[in-house]
């Protein structure tokens with residue numbers, strides 16, 4: 001694809017077939033196998049609907065992508081690159097599925113984990129010596145902490161440590177970790193990329209270099225052999241969602257910035273967390289768990305639910321999950337701001353906060 005196309009145009013055209021007579025919408029192909037003699041063999045190994053989505057996401061991230069059955073399947077594929085007994089440097093607070101997987105792998109003795117504060121670059125760099133993988137998530141879920149990906153990826157590369165960045169929150173429109181020096185980008189496609197709260201899907205993106213291609217081959221083999229393959233319908237829906245990613249994010253981010261302006265200093269809140277961009281805002285409700293739960297019961301327009309990144313605004317008290325990091329305050333509500341009218345969102349949230 002044209003190198004100089006803007007990200008918005010890429011969202012619309014990437015992965016689209018160009019030959020005369022080609023269908024303009026991506027093909028939704030339902031087949032488990034292919035007639036012998038061609039380049040495709042079996043539906044667990046290759047699929048035309050995956051290829052369209054993978055080309056589109058690769059074009060947005062500046063690399064080559066592989067789609068998986070979920071974000072966690074993508075995480076598991078990246079962790080498969082760590083040798084048995086290897087060491088992972090990972091944040092103390094991040095997406096709780098990733099933290100739980102690392103804790104489980106540590107308990108069974110197949111990995112060791114160094115937990116670090118990703119905002120303390122020197123501390124992270126000290127932990128890198130002899131490690132196999134640096135795991136970053138920036139901004140992080142749900143504390144919205146920001147890591148210096150460029151500095152940390154460079155330090156990892158110097159020490160021969162692979163660097164993976166979970167880019168679910170920022171999306172490729174917010175940052176492109178490969179260009180910042182990361183080796184691997186992970187997405188819960190379930191969230192912003194698909195964007196309509198109707199699919200569970202994941203992806204890994206690798207760089208367009210020889211080293212990136214070698215990683216991609218190992219990941220593709222893991223996908224084929226472990227079988228965490230994406231359904232064609234889910235992949236097709238995700239590509240359809242991706243076509244409007246730039247518009248959805250533009251509106252959701254503008255809504256989030258306006259809500260942050262109005263929420264700052266709100267009498268029901270102790271703190272507003274916002275990295276200055278994106279559409280996730282976390283707020284610490286005064287009065288802790290009980291007060292925060294009451295807000296979730298009182299909202300009418302906001303949807304009390306787990307997950308994020310859909311067109312609809314969602315709210316969740318994260319510590320309702322036992323697996324959530326203890327670094328997350330009991331009264332923290334994660335707000336995933338959607339694309340509704342911001343005045344309506346504000347009235348509903350403000351009245352729920354006031355009780």
Ligand SMILES: *Cc1c(COP(=O)(O)O)cnc(C)c1O
Pocket residue numbers: 070071072073095097137141166168169187188189190191200201202
């Ligand atoms: C949701 C999420 C995941 C896991 O993705 P699933 O699609 O739910 O498997 C990973 N990382 C982050 C940051 C997430 O928010």
